[in-house]
Every structure is written in C-alpha cells, then in structure tokens.
Amino acid sequence: MKVTFDRLQAFIHDAMMALGLPDADAAVVAKLMADADLQGSDGHGVTRLVPYARRIQAGGLNVKPTIRVVEERAGTALINGDNGMGHLVMSRAAEIAIAKARTTGIAWVGSQLSNHAGPASLYASMPLAQNMIGLYFAVGNANHLPPWGGLDMLLSTNPIAVAIPAGNERPIVLDMATTVAAYGKVKTKAQRGETMPEGWMIDRQGKPLTDPTRADEGMLLPLGGMEAGYKGYGLALVIGLLAGTLGGAAMGKDVIDFNHDDSTITNTGQAIAAIDISAFGDVDAFKTRVDTLVRDLRGSERMPGVDRIFVPGERSHDTRVARLTDGIPINPALQRNLDQLAEQLKIKKLA
Amino acid sequence: MKVTFDRLQAFIHDAMMALGLPDADAAVVAKLMADADLQGSDGHGVTRLVPYARRIQAGGLNVKPTIRVVEERAGTALINGDNGMGHLVMSRAAEIAIAKARTTGIAWVGSQLSNHAGPASLYASMPLAQNMIGLYFAVGNANHLPPWGGLDMLLSTNPIAVAIPAGNERPIVLDMATTVAAYGKVKTKAQRGETMPEGWMIDRQGKPLTDPTRADEGMLLPLGGMEAGYKGYGLALVIGLLAGTLGGAAMGKDVIDFNHDDSTITNTGQAIAAIDISAFGDVDAFKTRVDTLVRDLRGSERMPGVDRIFVPGERSHDTRVARLTDGIPINPALQRNLDQLAEQLKIKKLA
Numbered sequence: 001m002k003v004t005f006d007r008l009q010a011f012i013h014d015a016m017m018a019l020g021l022p023d024a025d026a027a028v029v030a031k032l033m034a035d036a037d038l039q040g041s042d043g044h045g046v047t048r049l050v051p052y053a054r055r056i057q058a059g060g061l062n063v064k065p066t067i068r069v070v071e072e073r074a075g076t077a078l079i080n081g082d083n084g085m086g087h088l089v090m091s092r093a094a095e096i097a098i099a100k101a102r103t104t105g106i107a108w109v110g111s112q113l114s115n116h117a118g119p120a121s122l123y124a125s126m127p128l129a130q131n132m133i134g135l136y137f138a139v140g141n142a143n144h145l146p147p148w149g150g151l152d153m154l155l156s157t158n159p160i161a162v163a164i165p166a167g168n169e170r171p172i173v174l175d176m177a178t179t180v181a182a183y184g185k186v187k188t189k190a191q192r193g194e195t196m197p198e199g200w201m202i203d204r205q206g207k208p209l210t211d212p213t214r215a216d217e218g219m220l221l222p223l224g225g226m227e228a229g230y231k232g233y234g235l236a237l238v239i240g241l242l243a244g245t246l247g248g249a250a251m252g253k254d255v256i257d258f259n260h261d262d263s264t265i266t267n268t269g270q271a272i273a274a275i276d277i278s279a280f281g282d283v284d285a286f287k288t289r290v291d292t293l294v295r296d297l298r299g300s301e302r303m304p305g306v307d308r309i310f311v312p313g314e315r316s317h318d319t320r321v322a323r324l325t326d327g328i329p330i331n332p333a334l335q336r337n338l339d340q341l342a343e344q345l346k347i348k349k350l351a
Numbered sequence: 352m353k354v355t356f357d358r359l360q361a362f363i364h365d366a367m368m369a370l371g372l373p374d375a376d377a378a379v380v381a382k383l384m385a386d387a388d389l390q391g392s393d394g395h396g397v398t399r400l401v402p403y404a405r406r407i408q409a410g411g412l413n414v415k416p417t418i419r420v421v422e423e424r425a426g427t428a429l430i431n432g433d434n435g436m437g438h439l440v441m442s443r444a445a446e447i448a449i450a451k452a453r454t455t456g457i458a459w460v461g462s463q464l465s466n467h468a469g470p471a472s473l474y475a476s477m478p479l480a481q482n483m484i485g486l487y488f489a490v491g492n493a494n495h496l497p498p499w500g501g502l503d504m505l506l507s508t509n510p511i512a513v514a515i516p517a518g519n520e521r522p523i524v525l526d527m528a529t530t531v532a533a534y535g536k537v538k539t540k541a542q543r544g545e546t547m548p549e550g551w552m553i554d555r556q557g558k559p560l561t562d563p564t565r566a567d568e569g570m571l572l573p574l575g576g577m578e579a580g581y582k583g584y585g586l587a588l589v590i591g592l593l594a595g596t597l598g599g600a601a602m603g604k605d606v607i608d609f610n611h612d613d614s615t616i617t618n619t620g621q622a623i624a625a626i627d628i629s630a631f632g633d634v635d636a637f638k639t640r641v642d643t644l645v646r647d648l649r650g651s652e653r654m655p656g657v658d659r660i661f662v663p664g665e666r667s668h669d670t671r672v673a674r675l676t677d678g679i680p681i682n683p684a685l686q687r688n689l690d691q692l693a694e695q696l697k698i699k700k701l702a
Contacts, residue, residue, distance in 0.1 A: 026623040053388055075426040076456030105427030106624075107367040108457040110631060133593070150651030150660045154644075162589040172592065174585040199578040206654050213399055224574050227355050227531055227550040231574055237648075242484070242524065245640050246631050252644045253540040273457075279427040280461060280597050293505075293603045297588075300501030303557050309501045312585040323402040 002327030018345035020063035040319035041119040043184035058262035086117030105279030110247035120161035121175035139244035167287030173313030244269035353678030369696035391670035393406035394535030409613035437468030456630030461598035471512035490595035518638030524664030526584035595620035
C-alpha cells in the first residue's frame with residue numbers, strides 16, 4: 001500500500017489532535033513525521049505513531065507542554081521541553097539556534113525533558129535554508145551498547161547529524177548512529193525472519209550474534225566493530241555527554257527503555273548547533289568549493305563492481321523525489337496497526 | 352633510550368630556534384611537541400621534528416608568521432596562520448575560542464594557512480581548565496582515503512577530538528582518526544617489519560591488504576570497515592568541510608601530501624570550539640554527573656578476558672604519569688635522526 005505525503009501528514013495530524021495535542025502542535029509533528037517517511041527514514045516516521053500514542057495514553061508524555069528557555073547566553077540556550085513531543089522541542093531549538101547564530105556566528109541549543117524527535121537529519125537540515133551549517137546530537141531512548149569490553153548497557157546508539165549547504169549540488173547531509181547498525185535494523189531483520197550479518201551484534205562472550213530474535217541476549221557493536229569499536233564507543237559517549245549530560249538530561253543508567261516503559265518520563269536530551277557560513281567568508285565562494293568537492297567525490301574512479309559513488313544525503317534525496325511521485329509505502333503490518341489506532345481514536349483511516 | 356620531559360622540551364626548543372623561530376614561539380612549539388610524546392602520541396611528537404625541519408629549510412613553512420584574525424563575530428573567528436607552525440596557530444585559536452565562549456557560551460575558531468599541529472587532543476583539552484568543553488577538527492596532511500566505493504584519494508584521516516571536564520575523575524578526552532587505523536600506525540608496522548591486521552587497508556580490488564610495505568598500492572579503510580565504512584567516510588568528509596572548506600583551507604584535491612612535498616604551502620585548516628559549561632547550568636552539578644557516568648562505565652561487568660574498561664583519555668593519562676617518572680622512550684632510529692639534525696643545526700644532542 002502506498003499513500004501520498006499529504007494524506008500521511010493529514011492522518012498523523014488527525015491522530016495527534018485526537019490524542020490531545022493542540023492543532024498547531026499536531027501540524028508541526030505531522031509534517032516532521034511524514035517528512036521522515038518521505039526521505040526513507042522509515043524507522044522514525046509513522047511507524048512511531050502507535051508507540052507515541054501508547055505513551056501519551058499511559059501519561060508518559062505531555063500533550064500540552066510549556067516549552068521554555070531555562071538558561072541563555074548570546075550564543076547558547078537550554079530548553080526545558082516540559083516532557084512534550086521531541087519534534088516540538090527541537091523545532092523550537094533549531095529556530096533559536098538559527099536566530100542566535102545570525103548574530104554570534106555560531107549557536108548551540110540543548111534540550112532537557114524532551115522526547116524522541118525522529119531522524120536527526122531533519123533538525124540538522126533546518127539551518128540550511130539560512131546558509132548555515134547544522135549539527136545535531138541526541139541521546140537514544142534505549143541502551144543497547146555497553147562500554148568497550150563491558151557488558152552493562154550504559155549507552156545508546158547516540159546519533160550525530162551534520163548538514164552542509166552546497167550551491168548547485170544538493171546539501172551534504174550525514175545522519176548516522178554510532179553503532180555499526182541502528183537497533184531499528186535489528187528489529188526489521190527479526191520481523192522479516194532474516195539473519196543479521198556478522199558484525200552487527202555480539203553475545204555476552206563476544207561471539208558474533210546473527211539471530212535477531214536473540215537480540216536481547218547480546219549487544220550492538222559500536223562503529224568500528226571488533227577492530228576499532230572503541231572509537232564508536234567513544235563517539236557514542238561524547239555525543240551523550242553533549243546532548244544529555246550537559247543539559248541535565250538522561251544519560252547512562254538514567255536512560256529508560258522507551259520500548260518497554262510507556263509511563264516514565266524519558267528526560268531525553270538533544271542538541272543542535274547552527275554555524276553561519278557568512279561569519280567565515282563569502283557564502284557563494286563556500287558553496288562553489290562544496291560543489292567542486294562533491295563533483296570530485298562523485299566522479300572518482302570506482303572500485304570493481306561499484307556503480308555509483310554517493311555523497312551523504314543523496315540516497316535520502318533520491319527517496320524523497322521518488323516517493324513524492326510514487327507515494328510512501330506502508331507495509332501490511334504497519335497498516336493494520338494504524339487502522340487499529342484510527343478505530344480507537346475515531347479518526348479516518350489512512351487509506 | 353629515555354629522556355626527561357624537560358630535556359626533550361629543551362632540545363626541541365633549541366632546534367626550533369636554530370631553524371629560525373623566535374624564542375617565544377619556539378617555546379610554545381617545544382612544549383606542545385614534548386606534551387605529545389609525554390601522553391604517548393608518539394606519531395605526533397618529536398618524531399615530526401625532522402620533517403618539520405626539512406619543510407622549514409625547503410621554504411615551505413614561515414618561521415616568523417603574522418598570525419591574524421581575518422573574520423570575526425561575537426562567537427566566531429577565522430585565523431590566517433600566515434603559513435606558520437600549526438601549534439602556534441591553534442594555540443592562538445584556542446585562546447580566542449575560550450575568551451569568546453566566556454561571553455557567548457560557545458565559540459568556534461577556524462584556521463586557514465595553518466600547518467600540522469600535532470595531536471588533536473592537545474587543543475581540545477585547552478578549554479578544560481576554564482570549565483569548558485573543547486572540540487577540535489582537522490584536515491589531515493595527506494590523502495589516503497577515497498570516497499566509499501571509490502579509488503581516488505580525496506580524503507585524509509581527518510581527526511576529531513572532544514574533551515569534557517569531570518570532577519574528581521579525570522577529564523574524558525576522545526581523540527580519533529576517522530579511519531580504522533591512522534596512517535602512522537601503518538608506517539610503524541612497516542618500520543617493524545610486521546604485517547597489518549585485516550581491516551586496516553584494502554587494495555584497489557577491495558581485497559584486504561596486510562603488507563605495510565605495499566601501502567602505496569592500497570587505501571585506508573574508513574571507520575566502520577567493510578561493514579559500515581560509509582559512516583567513517585561521511586565523518587571524514589564533514590570534518591574536512593568544517594575544518595577546511597569552511598575557512599577556505601585545503602580540502603579534497605587541494606590537500607598536498609606533506610610526506611612527499613616539503614615546499615608547497617599546505618594551507619592546512621583546523622577548527623576548535625569551546626563550550627562554557629556554566630551557560631547550561633551549575634558546573635559542579637555537571638561534573639558530579641560526569642563522575643557518576645565514568646564510574647558506572649568503569650565499573651561495568653566485563654566480557655570474558657577483559658581486565659579493565661577504559662574511558663577515553665585514560666590511556667594517555669596513564670602514559671603521562673608513567674613517562675613523567677620513567678622518561679620518554681626514544682627509539683634508536685629516531686635517536687639517529689635527531690642526532691643528525693642536532694649536528695646539522697649545531698645544537699646540543701638530545702642525550
């Protein structure tokens with residue numbers, strides 16, 4: 001089944017209003033969630049609607065938050081999200097960061113008492129239209145990563161996203177978890193009855209774990225794998241410190257597993273930075289340099305069997321273009337869940 | 352052979368003055384280069400003295416630069432290093448970033464026309480004493496990394512370093528190249544006549560390359576290796592854009608290989624950011640949270656065969672403590688090179 005972007009957005013909007021969000025807030029969340037599906041971030045879009053609804057109905061998320069700045073300097077702010085939807089908190093954070101960076105050249109806005117906000121790239125990309133670079137960091141909402149050599153699950157797949165404007169080329173948009181595979185990919189393998197490649201997870205003896213139904217018995221490997229996983233561990237740690245600990249949000253033992261707990265406040269922390277390119281010289285000259293670099297990368301001689309060289313963000317862009325025309329695919333299991341939710345919320349079904 | 356920190360520092364100081372640096376500049380460079388050896392960053396310390404000297408004598412580096420701010424906002428600056436030693440440029444950058452962050456909460460200072468500055472961690476750590484977090488990004492001075500799937504060497508091992516203050520615990524200091532192995536490790540394997548583990552390099556057919564004497568026939572694998580190397584490629588790319596392209600420094604095809612070219616201006620770009628912790632809340636409360644996290648990580652249950660769990664920066668700290676007592680080891684080949692340099696410069700030998 002495929003739906004248009006507009007239909008998906010309207011469906012999520014209806015659902016969010018039925019769940020108690022004010023109209024304007026429901027619109028912001030619906031736009032960002034549908035954007036996630038449009039760009040192919042399927043694990044972060046409408047598939048999250050059912051768990052979000054479950055959390056709201058369990059009282060674990062505030063549908064009418066008072067999002068407010070609790071610390072502020074010329075180039076920084078800390079936002080208290082009042083346990084609202086992360087999409088609202090981090091949209092506000094991005095607006096503040098962009099406004100501040102226009103004056104100071106760079107700004108950093110962190111959150112506390114936020115919630116899951118969808119794909120990191122959505123927020124990192126917000127400064128692009130202002131000729132700014134965006135950086136985004138988040139603490140994931142479930143710990144599946146121990147420290148290097150350890151067994152205690154103290155870290156999440158803490159992602160980083162960086163978005164950099166180009167001129168005639170498309171922006172460069174990197175969005176990556178700091179584990180070899182994001183946990184959503186493990187869940188997808190389990191749903192499909194497939195095995196995982198070696199290198200995604202290990203068991204408690206350090207042996208490869210390839211059966212995704214046994215995921216609870218093992219742990220994700222940090223980026224770098226068996227060879228250099230201490231680097232991915234280090235990245236996950238410092239991202240968590242920047243996005244979580246700095247702003248007084250959950251990190252380490254304080255992170256609750258939002259897959260198995262709908263009612264405890266997550267106190268999610270994220271951070272966004274905006275860098276105004278004009279603070280470092282001529283914007284057009286910068287964009288020309290980025291264009292040249294992108295073309296050099298894309299035009300590189302290729303290894304045998306490689307058809308195309310990608311620049312970060314190109315796959316998402318291609319998916320966006322294709323799905324705007326062809327529609328957004330909704331798998332049967334997801335459709336059933338969304339139909340059930342629509343019945344429960346007494347809203348029009350997705351299709 | 353082992354030497355004390357003070358003796359090593361004095362030797363480098365003498366060499367730099369003999370090469371034409373003013374006394375005060377030679378002192379800054381000597382301190383930072385000896386610090387690199389002290390903390391175990393052996394590939395970035397006194398081993399670089401001979402190539403630095405060769406570059407200076409070939410006219411490829413300005414011994415009396417006028418380092419100046421060419422772009423400035425409240426929270427940002429771009430420094431033109433006038434082709435001076437990178438240590439001087441990035442020390443100045445750190446000072447400016449710290450001073451600005453005290454007011455704005457965050458500051459970002461980039462460089463152009465800089466040079467190799469030694470280990471990233473030295474600069475990322477400079478804000479620590481001011482209760483600030485430091486971030487450092489650099490474009491490496493030789494391209495050994497193609498885009499993912501490609502063969503053209505368009506990227507370097509572009510490192511990132513992040514330093515975060517703790518309370519009673521030691522600061523967390525991550526310093527990592529965005530390749531599985533830094534190129535210096537390949538050179539070390541070649542010197543020792545050892546083979547490399549699979550996963551460090553591949554040849555032009557994508558097959559593992561384990562003979563370090565054949566390094567020129569292959570390429571480094573980006574962090575993530577065969578499984579997820581597109582992530583390390585993405586990181587190397589965005590770090591290069593932030594540290595190089597943003598400030599008009601060399602990136603991509605413009606990066607010269609300073610191992611094989613002593614006279615062309617490198618136009619090296621680096622960037623440092625300082626984040627004032629007090630802009631986000633109480634500093635002591637933050638440090639207590641970091642201490643708790645460090646202890647949780649260190650105290651984690653361990654995998655079979657693992658003796659100790661490290662937090663980033665602990666190995667360097669342990670090395671520093673040991674070498675302050677035991678001295679800094681200088682291998683015979685390096686000692687011969689330094690003795691030759693001392694004769695040539697007519698300065699007192701290291702030992």
